[in-house]
Amino acid sequence: MKRPVSIRNAHPRLRVPRAAVTRAIRLLDAQFEMLPGDLAHLSLPTARLRDIKSQISNLQLPRVASILPPGELSLVFLTDPALAKIHADFMDDPAATDVITFEGDAAAGLAGEICVSADTAARYVGASLDDARGRPQGTPLPETFSAELTLYLVHGWLHLAGYDDLQPSKKRRMRAAEKRAMALLRAAQAVPAFRLA
Numbered sequence: 001m002k003r004p005v006s007i008r009n010a011h012p013r014l015r016v017p018r019a020a021v022t023r024a025i026r027l028l029d030a031q032f033e034m035l036p037g038d039l040a041h042l043s044l045p046t047a048r049l050r051d052i053k054s055q056i057s058n059l060q061l062p063r064v065a066s067i068l069p070p071g072e073l074s075l076v077f078l079t080d081p082a083l084a085k086i087h088a089d090f091m092d093d094p095a096a097t098d099v100i101t102f103e104g105d106a107a108a109g110l111a112g113e114i115c116v117s118a119d120t121a122a123r124y125v126g127a128s129l130d131d132a133r134g135r136p137q138g139t140p141l142p143e144t145f146s147a148e149l150t151l152y153l154v155h156g157w158l159h160l161a162g163y164d165d166l167q168p169s170k171k172r173r174m175r176a177a178e179k180r181a182m183a184l185l186r187a188a189q190a191v192p193a194f195r196l197a
Contacts, residue, residue: 004072020192042162071109080119099152101159114156121148
């Protein structure tokens, strides 16, 4: 069964290709494989870790979809100030950030929520949001903007799968998993073409 994906765009100038974003998430759900060495670096409840170890001992590499909590995945695209407010409200840090992930509640049918900043992605790749105003409407920013914003979605998705980046060894595993996920999306031509109007 395909995971329900809810998309909310709260960025006034970002154009989100909803079908392409849903396709990217479903491709990750269906085809991204965790490496056996990743297991020791995951931050997951004991019961979920036990299930994963069972899959690996049966010579099956687990797909992350089997590790993610079941249910609907919510994706929210925000401005820097909006994401900074969430960062302050929930993590006591008012600084701007690129992505915040909230775990879901399987009993309520929620896999989790990933909140990303389009402003941070544009700034990171050197694409000024003001530059987008001078372009004809719908003209994409450089491909790197779409890739950067997609990377934020991948990062949040991996957090829900148990990957973490607070310790150096775990951070290395997450970065390697991000590269594999982005390679999977690029090979399938499934990096959504985000646009700023």
